[in-house]
Amino acid sequence: MFKMLRGVFGVLCLAHAALAHAVLNIEIIGAGEHQIPVAIVPFAGDAQLAQAINEVVSSDLQRSGLFRLVDPAGKAPHEPGEVNYADWQGADGLAIGSVEQQANGRIEARFRLLDVVKRSELMGQAVSAADGQVRAVAHRVADLIYEKLTGDQGVFSTRIAYVNRHGQQYRLIVADSDGYNEQIVLTQNDPIMSPAWSPDGSHLAYVSFESGHAVVYVQSLYINQRKVVANFPGSNSAPAWSPDGKQLAIVLSRDGSSQIYLVRADGSGLKRLTFSEAIDTEPNFSPDGQFLLFASDRGGSVQIYRMPVEGGLAQRLTFGGGANFSPRHSPDGSGFVFAHLNNGKFYIASQDFQTGQMQLITDGGWEKKPSYAPNGKLILFASEARGRGILATVSSDGRVRQHMFTQNGDAREPVWGPHL
């Protein structure tokens, strides 16, 4: 599985010019309540690499909100025999290891995770990646540590997609979950909107205005190939994949107001799902594929609704003051996250299906377009800071936030990709 992943990334690198080190500044704000103290020691051999493994691992773990990083303070054991457990009393977990770049360019890291309290080894593993992809190795190490210590699946090796707007130029970008390792999927002088990952991570659906109006495309990330999914008069937009990857929910204005339709990924088999005079948009499939969430102004203000994919009555889910946009199911299907507009501020909010209670996850500002990490523990969204559109993440409990400043222009329309 892991080898396959690396191979796939290699192809992606070849197909699209990479932007080297375009993310320069990451700020982490806040602290979780029950954080696991861990120390990630610099790996032996790190100095020969472009990027220190332990720095990427530490940053990943910290961003999750579930860990508190303990400074190794110059101590650098690389083998279990070199560890003096008394030195590490502030930490529960201790990661040590070594890394080397082989003659063919392959990066291999060997690491161990030690339980400081029990003075035992929790895990020992080798992780490797081709073409000097140090960050990929580090993200995988962080995933393994995260999984061992929390019991949840790690998401540091997953990818995100977003749109960068710089002057007249728009770029559709795929990057690592921490915003690094950017690869350009599409560059043009017309707007790009609403990227959406296929469930297997092999394709992006998106909206492009290159032909003069909004058209839905599906593009492969591995080969240079894309298809038009919907190009009717008016606007074609808001693509959302069904969990089996066979269908897309899209929004068309061809029959009047913007309404939700189902269509096969090749553009065939169009079927209208909503029949209102209102705007119905931003469909999102439930993980079991049975329901759609969407935003509609059918009740006056824009609110979130849910309806069966088979068609039928829609049920309103959000009430109270303000307007609500961009709903997305949590990966376990128990609730959803959305953008809440109230008194001129956008917040990221979530709501549980059972309780119907809305919770604000952020403090409010210009925060839009949230999407869950595949493990449901982090939320990626578009925010604004220092007059620029930026990417941000927040732990799903709202306690730890991270701002990612990309190099130029505005980052918009982010969406978190699936496990590969």
Next chain:
Amino acid sequence: MKKLIVSIVLVNLLAACASKKPPESAAEAPKPAPVAAREEPRAEPAPAPVARTEVDPLNDPNSILAKRSTYYPFDVSVVQEEDKPVVQAHAKYLSEHANRNVRLEGNCDERGSTEYNLALGQRRADGVKKMLQLGGAKAGQLESVSYGEEKPRASGHDEASWAQNRRTDIKY
């Protein structure tokens, strides 16, 4: 820039007329002329080309047709009272010039999601389209699209900018 495009289109159009049916164009030209002719002599007395007595009112900066945008309050898509005469004038022009086409481009301010704004901009453009049709323009002359919040005219995050961005442009 806009004027430049319009005049280029016009030149092409006139050239097309001239090459295809020279005798008829001379005969037909006077018919719509009186409408525009009343104001024209004052506007440009000397440089008026000898060959063309009809000057397209679209080129007259004093004509109501020079207004090519409708504006909206927040989250509203119906054409406002003050903009109705503009749309009606374009409807009349289009009904009298069956060979002219327009593209209606709906835009929104940045409040709302990009997708909701795309739909709202489409509804704005479609509203103008419907009013043009009611005023005599044919569906085949009209195309409505939306840019949502993607192509703001003003980039500020304030009401002054947002008011500029909530509009439909009528583009010939």
